[in-house]
Amino acid sequence: MNGIRLTVRIDFGSAGALGPGKVRLLEAIHETGSISQAGRSLGMSYRRAWLLVDDLNRCFREPVVATQPGGARGGGAALTRFGRELVKKYRSIEAQAAAAGKKQLRDLGVAWRSRNPRMQRRLKKPVRAAATG
Numbered sequence: 001m002n003g004i005r006l007t008v009r010i011d012f013g014s015a016g017a018l019g020p021g022k023v024r025l026l027e028a029i030h031e032t033g034s035i036s037q038a039g040r041s042l043g044m045s046y047r048r049a050w051l052l053v054d055d056l057n058r059c060f061r062e063p064v065v066a067t068q069p070g071g072a073r074g075g076g077a078a079l080t081r082f083g084r085e086l087v088k089k090y091r092s093i094e095a096q097a098a099a100a101g102k103k104q105l106r107d108l109g110v111a112w113r114s115r116n117p118r119m120q121r122r123l124k125k126p127v128r129a130a131a132t133g
Helices: 020-032 035-041 046-059 081-100 102-111 117-123
Strands: 065-068 076-079
Touching: 020 035, 020 046, 020 076, 020 081, 035 046, 046 065, 076 081, 081 102
Parallel strands: none
Antiparallel strands: 065 076
């Protein structure tokens, strides 16, 4: 089942969603202590990272990320207790969903056509029609 994975997105209707990108950003903030460093580590701009954090903080009743403005000692960001629980719950849902779908994912992996160029050449060979008569 190489490279096949289940992606979980929790949709809150028109209020927003929580998926793997936002959770990876939260984990990166936890690791780096910085929204800008977390964004860079994921290949996104500070503005994009900040907008995602702001959206998360506005969507939930409790803040997900706490920030401290820069200055002589520098600024920073950290997940709140709720933010750490949010990541933990998301990862738990993700693991449970993957475990529940393990057999089906394996079956889909077997049925998936390879993108290997050598395999593609073999697949392009003409299929001979069976003789009728």
